[in-house]
Amino acid sequence: MRDAFIQRLTDLAESDPRVMLITADLGFGVLTKFAERFPKQYLNAGVAEQNMTGLATGLAMEGRTVFTYSIANFPVLRCLEQIRNDACYHDANVKIVAIGGGFSYGSLGISHHATEDLSILRALPSITVVAPGDAWEAAEATTAILNTPGTCYLRLDRSSMKSTNLASERFQLGRARLAREGRDITLIATGGILGVGLKAAEQLAEHGIECRVLSMHTIKPLDTQAILSACRETGGIVTLEEHTIEGGLGGAVAETCLDAGVIPPKFRRIGLRAGFSSIVGSQEYLRERYGLDERSVVAAICDLLGQRFDKDRNESRISEGVAAEA
Amino acid sequence: MRDAFIQRLTDLAESDPRVMLITADLGFGVLTKFAERFPKQYLNAGVAEQNMTGLATGLAMEGRTVFTYSIANFPVLRCLEQIRNDACYHDANVKIVAIGGGFSYGSLGISHHATEDLSILRALPSITVVAPGDAWEAAEATTAILNTPGTCYLRLDRSSMKSTNLASERFQLGRARLAREGRDITLIATGGILGVGLKAAEQLAEHGIECRVLSMHTIKPLDTQAILSACRETGGIVTLEEHTIEGGLGGAVAETCLDAGVIPPKFRRIGLRAGFSSIVGSQEYLRERYGLDERSVVAAICDLLGQRFDKDRNESRISEGVAAEA
């Protein structure tokens, strides 16, 4: 996703000299070409995220569209008040890019686990929050946020699912992508974990469960229509996010359903319930550990639908990781 | 509430020399006595919230329980990464106190409108989030968070409803207070806006609607039991918060209901939907403007229950401020 982003940004910067990229001292190898090619549109602001965000606001006020770039929590939590008061309140064209969503940097430790950003940022007014599910979405989202006035957040993660878009497909912010059709249940995923969702859906099909899969790449504004249709047209909703269960995608979907009084026949939120992970490991490992892997998702959906499935050692993990009862 | 807090903290500091208060250069008049009486337990860290939070963590690691104190967004948004990585991850006894919840400082402008803090903080792991509804709750919550290991957040606001506790009542973190009994509907409020909820309930009683009122002073951990009971025992749930509608109390309640598959017959979330308020005014004024006043709450509940009520000029405000349809 990161590469898709920077590739697209390069094209955009080429055609529009007002597009700018500021990094907070990150992006070795990744941003080098961009920096060399567009020296006037690139800036390393040093390890100083608050200043980076303020700078971006000032530059945006002078007519630029400024992408700020860093890892995980740094461009978000470290400068949240700057995002809110400076960028958002001034409707500044600041586009915050965080690489390393979720457990992308799983082995690096909790400082690098970006697992609360969606809840935090969607609470802010005047911001668009986007978490693409694959490289194609990441590239398209880059163009889309450039063309969306005001402050936007782009959460990229490391997982590398093959993109599933059709050649003719058009990406639209705020509109969920139908990644797979099905009627038995709807799986709504945000971010790179979409790949897990799609694989789970394949497996479920083998169990005779036809799963609709929506890529909810835009968390704010939310595609309430797609959610309500899923409630009405399919057997229920399961949300999937590599993110805390509190206030993120699952929370937003729950709000939507209850606000509208349109209740999904079945409902489950899959996300992180265990708090900080002082245990480290690869993204794949941590997904498995916290019930966000393919097997756990399959098991959770079977369980929700009251279907037995070929369970070996999965059950205990399910109840630990994704137990729905609060 | 602020006074109730500092009065209680004074008592606690008197009996426990490990209790400490750090302010980020705020509290004129309010903290003076405390500072004079407990010079070794008081510190003005200057206008530097990040450092204040780090200091508090260090002091907590050396055996103290440290209250950090500032206005509105400053002790939260300005130092969110310090709260997360330093205080929360280390289970440090840091108790963050923000005065000026919601529109308490309505005339001061958006920098002082604390309307996203609950969503933001409840997303963090290893934290207790508390927003008392009246002075008694504020005082009791102060003691309770002191006695709760780890990092806690106390959101105080300026509204000054008379406390409604019974003489015999015991305050418990994580347990909603039944502030009024009723079966037609349950109004769940958090923070000082509880006062509005209680007055609305009185008015509703005149309309023949008996409203259960819960003070959900603890947002995290949430009293899911009380919520589910309300779903089962009353005609529905209305949440009320002086806070964004995205991911706060209403969101947490929606998550709870859908997770449990216990659906309230009626449901509405009352909170802020309009984004930043560049319009200023008193807390009362802004509540009215954004549909958080008594009349709006009454109207919303009547509307929800399909009852007509004595409407003069209320209706337009309702549909603008508290429209439930997403």
Next chain:
Amino acid sequence: MSAARYESSTVVDTRAHHANGTGARPGGHAPESLKDTTALARRVRQHVVRMTSKGVSAHVGSCLSIADIMAVLYGEVLNVDPAVPQWTERDRFILSKGHAGACVYATLAESGFFPISRLDDHYQNGSNLSGHVSHKGIPGVELSTGSLGHGLSVGAGMALGAKTDGQRHRVFVLMSDGECDEGSNWEAILFAAHHKLDNLIAIVDYNKLQSLKSVEETLALEPFADKWRSFGWSVVEIDGHDHASLKSTLSSAPIESGKPTCVIAHTVKGKGVSFMEHSVLWHYRTACGDEYDAAMLELEPPL
């Protein structure tokens, strides 16, 4: 005279010739070379005392502290045009100590950006004129602030943008001394020097008081000038109430080419109203009744 109402007051033409000026403003008004900034400062002081009194709001001392700086900036220094507030070549001004918003509103109104009568709305229900300075619906305000330590970074961004675009206007950021506790400022300070933003001028309202106590007692800043210098800025210390030195310093900034300029303005919090001076109390207190009368009396034009 105790009612906090506005008397009509002539709008001063504040559009002075700018030392670095790039020519005429688009509004079509002829610039004048000398303004009575003393009178302007006095009117601004009267406004802020009235406004805070009417709104029962805090920060009158913080406003009085910068009234002279604001008067000289808008009366003599800034190349701005009230008729075209968004004119591209204008100088940018940011109040980073946003709690002195009343002083910005008063100065802008006196400078013709909007009617003086609008000042009546300050702090009132339904108004845009929030206690901390806000840009929404208020011509002439570049940046909304209120949380300390935001303005300098944004100003640095504006200054960098101007430089990259080959523009010649300057960016002024007015900060408070207590605000310098905030680390975010030091990030911006380090950055601005590294990038040689000599079109960026920080003015510190060094009134020696913060919210609760003196700067000295809270977090002492001395040797203050050394701090800025060691971060690569040119520094000049002046009397922040002396219009002549304010004018010459601010008009001629930058002090050195290739370096951002820090003007440490030694001021008195509450300046102009004797009983408000040097007092933390008047960071919060509002002048009402006799106090209001006494304050306004001191601010009357001298015979």
Next chain:
Amino acid sequence: MSAARYESSTVVDTRAHHANGTGARPGGHAPESLKDTTALARRVRQHVVRMTSKGVSAHVGSCLSIADIMAVLYGEVLNVDPAVPQWTERDRFILSKGHAGACVYATLAESGFFPISRLDDHYQNGSNLSGHVSHKGIPGVELSTGSLGHGLSVGAGMALGAKTDGQRHRVFVLMSDGECDEGSNWEAILFAAHHKLDNLIAIVDYNKLQSLKSVEETLALEPFADKWRSFGWSVVEIDGHDHASLKSTLSSAPIESGKPTCVIAHTVKGKGVSFMEHSVLWHYRTACGDEYDAAMLELEPPL
């Protein structure tokens, strides 16, 4: 020798007599007065090259940069007891540049806080030994870091707590040069001087490189010592690879009573492996295959 496995290595007794020492440690081991910190540093370097190689993780250059500082601290300076890691009177050590976590783990293991074999777990699935230093389940780690600019504030809190309680131990915080871009540090720096925390010692690993380029090119810090001095600290600049000056400086800190001490340690990023030295590349790159062999060969004990 290209497999990244650990040979068993004798645990060094690192509990040295502390210059300010308050007496015997509770663990009952007799302190020794002199340690072979050179050998310790070499073993630590071997560990971090192995660990990062095995984990295919970044930051080997950042670890090598501080290996000497860590060896002298744990070998000679810090009053700590591996048998009682939470001993109240211990000196506190915080690695604020958390990305060099491997170096802390290696040093702690060599000092007897936990078995050296545990280093094998670094970066592995299911391990506690995260890339950035973490305290959970790892004896001897005071603070988990990883986001730059957190450690000094926490250290200041610990130092203030110790002072208030009349304790005599010291608090050491090891930072990186790029980290000094973060404003949060300058808040702590201002605070520590104001509160005369002479029991707080900041060591800056001044290796002149950050993530992408040199410090000079990113945000130049010079005159670096002046910055700290103007903020009220005592500063000493030393060669961060010279054990004798590290030992004498760190043992005798504070330099001045009533002032926190900043030790600017001039270092070489990647020190000890010739092809890793002075190179941003080795902030990220992992030594594998021939590179690994070559690195380990350079770190062999000299004949």
